[in-house]
Amino acid sequence: MPLASNPPLPTHPKRAARTLGSGPMATLKRVHLPMMKGSIMTAALLVFVDCMKELPMTVVLRPFGFETLATFVHQYASDELLPEASLAGLSIVAAGIIPVLLLTLTIARSRTAQAGPGDDAHLINIEEAAP
Amino acid sequence: MTTGLVMEDMHHAFGPVEVLNNVSVIAEAGKLTCLLGPSGCGKTTLLRLAAGLETVQSGRIYLQGKLVGNGENGLSLPPEKRGIGLMFQDYALFPHLSVFKNIAFGIDDLTQERRDWIEAALERMGLAQYRNSYPHVLSGGQQQRVALLRALAPEPQILLLDEPFSGLDVTRRAQVREDTLLFLKECGVAVLMVTHDPEEAMFMADHIVVMKSGKVAQAGTPVQTYFHPVDAYVAELFGPMNHFEGIVDKGQLETPFGPMPIPSIPDGEPAKVLVRMEGIRVTMGAHADAPEGCCTTTGRVEETYLLGRSSHLHIRVPARPHKTGSDAKPDVLLHVRVSGVMKPESGATVTVWADPKQAFAFAAE
Numbered sequence: 001m002p003l004a005s006n007p008p009l010p011t012h013p014k015r016a017a018r019t020l021g022s023g024p025m026a027t028l029k030r031v032h033l034p035m036m037k038g039s040i041m042t043a044a045l046l047v048f049v050d051c052m053k054e055l056p057m058t059v060v061l062r063p064f065g066f067e068t069l070a071t072f073v074h075q076y077a078s079d080e081l082l083p084e085a086s087l088a089g090l091s092i093v094a095a096g097i098i099p100v101l102l103l104t105l106t107i108a109r110s111r112t113a114q115a116g117p118g119d120d121a122h123l124i125n126i127e128e129a130a131p
Numbered sequence: 132m133t134t135g136l137v138m139e140d141m142h143h144a145f146g147p148v149e150v151l152n153n154v155s156v157i158a159e160a161g162k163l164t165c166l167l168g169p170s171g172c173g174k175t176t177l178l179r180l181a182a183g184l185e186t187v188q189s190g191r192i193y194l195q196g197k198l199v200g201n202g203e204n205g206l207s208l209p210p211e212k213r214g215i216g217l218m219f220q221d222y223a224l225f226p227h228l229s230v231f232k233n234i235a236f237g238i239d240d241l242t243q244e245r246r247d248w249i250e251a252a253l254e255r256m257g258l259a260q261y262r263n264s265y266p267h268v269l270s271g272g273q274q275q276r277v278a279l280l281r282a283l284a285p286e287p288q289i290l291l292l293d294e295p296f297s298g299l300d301v302t303r304r305a306q307v308r309e310d311t312l313l314f315l316k317e318c319g320v321a322v323l324m325v326t327h328d329p330e331e332a333m334f335m336a337d338h339i340v341v342m343k344s345g346k347v348a349q350a351g352t353p354v355q356t357y358f359h360p361v362d363a364y365v366a367e368l369f370g371p372m373n374h375f376e377g378i379v380d381k382g383q384l385e386t387p388f389g390p391m392p393i394p395s396i397p398d399g400e401p402a403k404v405l406v407r408m409e410g411i412r413v414t415m416g417a418h419a420d421a422p423e424g425c426c427t428t429t430g431r432v433e434e435t436y437l438l439g440r441s442s443h444l445h446i447r448v449p450a451r452p453h454k455t456g457s458d459a460k461p462d463v464l465l466h467v468r469v470s471g472v473m474k475p476e477s478g479a480t481v482t483v484w485a486d487p488k489q490a491f492a493f494a495a496e
Contacts, residue, residue, distance in 0.1 A: 012223030019182055019217040020237030021285060030236070034227045104448040 036104070045099040052091050069095075134160040134195055136289045137179055141190035142202070143176055150176050152345040154190075158289065158323040158338075163315065165336035166325045167356075167368065173345040174325045178291050181323060182217045183210035195288050216320075220294040222274045224266035225265035230277050231262045237285035245284070252280050255314070272303050283318060290315070292324040295304035296331060308334060329369045331359065341365050363405055363493050372405040373465055376495060378466060384492065387448045387463050388485045389426030395491040401495035408468035409490020413444065414482045415475060427484040428452040430465065432475045442473040448485060 013035070017027040033040075055070040061069070069088045074087035136158040143151040150173040158164040166174040179185045180200065181192060189202035194215065199208040212215075216237075224233050234249050253259045256276040266274055275298065282290055290447055295311065296304050312335055315322055326332050332339050333353045341348045341356055341364075349361045360366035375386040379402045385391040386404050396402045396436065430448035444467040465483065 012219055012221060013225050015210075016217070016219060016223040016225070016281075017236070018184070019213075019215060021211045021214075021239065022209050022236070023209070031225060031227075035225075035229075054165055072134070 038110070041106075042103065045103065047098050049099050052095055134288075135162070136323060137191075137193040137394055138177065138181060139191045139193075141177065141180065141187075141192075143173070143180065143185070143188050143190075145435075150345050151180075154342070154345070154347055156347070156350075158321045158341055160288070160321045161319045162337040163312075163335055164322060164338045164340065165332040166323065166340050166342055167327070167329060167332040168338075168342035168348075169327055171344075175293060175344050177342075178217075178293055178323065178325050181289070182215055182291055184217075193355050201477040205274070212366055214285075214288055216279050216285065216287035216290045218282045218290070218292045218295055218343060220297060222266075222278035222298070224274060224277060224281070226266055229263050229265055230258060233266065233277055234281045235280060239285075249280070252283075253490070256280065256310070260479050271298050271300070273309055275299060275307060276310075279359045280313070283320070287320065290318075290322045292322060294325055294327070296326075296328075297314040301318050306358060311335075341368060358488060360491055363403070363491075363496070366405050366407075366491050366493075369407075370409055370468075371466065373408065373411065374405055375463070376401065376403040378402070385451060386485075387428050387452060387465070388483075389428070389452045391490060391492060396494050398490070399425075403493055405491045405493070406485045407489040408443075408466050409441075409470070410486040411465060411467045412484050412486060413446070413467055413469055413473070416480065416482060426452055427482050430481055430483050432477055432479045432481055433464070434477065435474050437472060437474060440470065442469045442471070443467070444469060444473070444475075446481060448483060 013031050014027055017031045022030060052068070053070055054068075055074055058068050058071055059074070062068070069092050072088040073092070074084045076082070076088070092114075136156075138154065138156045141151050141154045141156075142149070154173070154177060156164070156166070156177065166177060168174050180187060186205075186207045187200035187202045190200075191198060191202070192200035194213060198206065199213055200206060217442070222289055225236065228236065230253070231249065232260060234252075235245075238245050249260075250259070256279075258276060258280075260274060261269060261273065266277065269277065275295065279295070286295055296308055299307055308331065312456055324332075324335060326335075336353055338350070339356045340350045342488050343364050349365045351359075356365060357369055360369075363372075366372060375384070377386075379393055379396050379398050379400050381398065382394055383392045384402050384404055386406075388406075393402055393404075393405050427449050428451075430446040431448055433445040435445075436443040444465075446465045446467055447462045448465055450461065450463050467483070
């Protein structure tokens with residue numbers, strides 16, 4: 001499942017927070033939620049894109065007169081009105097690309113944040129260790 | 132009531148496995164108490180009970196004279212209400228917070244005075260340039276210091292340390308250990324530390340509690356536990372020993388170094404004498420003078436190993452001093468640790484004697 005965040009949430013930070021005077025709710029707010037923020041955002045984006053392009057469920061469950069991009073495309077395409085279907089189809093593609101861009105940017109930013117100071121610290125360590 | 136941490140008659144079991152059996156420990160304010168024992172002897176469980184991370188099953192825990200855990204009525208104050216600091220073996224720093232925010236996490240009211248304390252402590256620990264860095268860019272030693280400061284920042288009355296130096300490589304460990312000890316002494320907090328390293332315990336502790344499979348084997352100062360161990364287990368925890376077994380006769384036991392007086396064990400009972408590897412002295416040549424009261428014997432060097440700071444020798448000696456051939460008993464191989472470099476040829480003749488202070492007699496189990 002894409003919801004699972006890559007590194008498993010370590011148990012110790014929670015325990016550390018408790019010994020540092022933070023109760024269960026405060027620990028959720030100060031430790032768990034900030035640490036899970038990235039995973040929650042990713043999950044929300046994926047669900048959003050999936051809902052937007054969803055067709056069969058929408059067709060069955062939608063109220064009368066309610067259209068989504070997917071139902072537009074389906075109706076026009078089934079009537080072989082491909083030029084009319086194309087705009088809605090392209091909109092789905094465009095809307096699907098936005099989250100991909102956002103995700104890529106987030107990942108790239110977290111990489112530089114990890115690598116940047118890390119390399120510096122490493123260099124300083126080597127200098128310290130040299131004599 | 133004693134200040135610091137008092138744990139009385141602690142029993143604890145994980146399912147059918149009993150991990151603590153009637154353990155009582157006192158960690159006094161301003162002193163460093165060390166729980167020493169091999170892995171699985173229950174020392175970490177005791178620490179977790181003190182912190183409130185485990186529920187007390189039986190026994191009582193007092194912090195600064197206040198009852199915080201009682202097995203009888205199920206009282207177990209949650210960790211956040213206890214005012215203790217706990218430094219974890221794996222440090223458990225918050226990965227999403229900077230060094231400064233990690234340390235400040237436990238401080239409810241971040242006054243200017245506390246900010247100054249953190250800045251000064253960072254400076255003192257050589258971490259000032261990393262105050263805004265995240266934990267993953269720090270080396271193991273730096274993370275260790277951040278974890279220590281984080282545990283101390285809320286000014287706990289008791290500091291619990293779980294194997295604080297086991298994650299560091301040997302070359303850095305000695306220095307970090309010394310820095311940590313100095314810093315803790317300045318803070319004047321009561322410290323309860325868990326370790327399996329006897330050298331670490333001897334170096335750090337004012338008081339050592341030796342644990343053996345869920346029980347307290349011996350409690351005392353480092354000098355008491357090292358020079359007056361109550362049984363073979365405690366003696367052997369501080370380094371491998373040479374064993375000589377036999378039957379007590381006329382209040383003494385025959386060893387390769389001659390008869391050793393054992394007044395505490397009655398005649399005819401099996402007993403054993405343990406001599407520390409570093410308690411055996413070696414001199415080159417067949418005839419050398421030993422100090423008054425020490426019996427000497429002559430042996431042959433079999434192997435020598437240079438270990439850097441010390442040398443390890445295997446020396447074969449007759450089972451009884453100055454008797455060879457006619458004695459029915461086979462020769463005995465001694466393991467000897469000599470400080471500095473000593474590398475005699477294999478087969479060289481040496482004179483050995485045992486330091487009576489490093490020899491201990493116990494009833495055979």
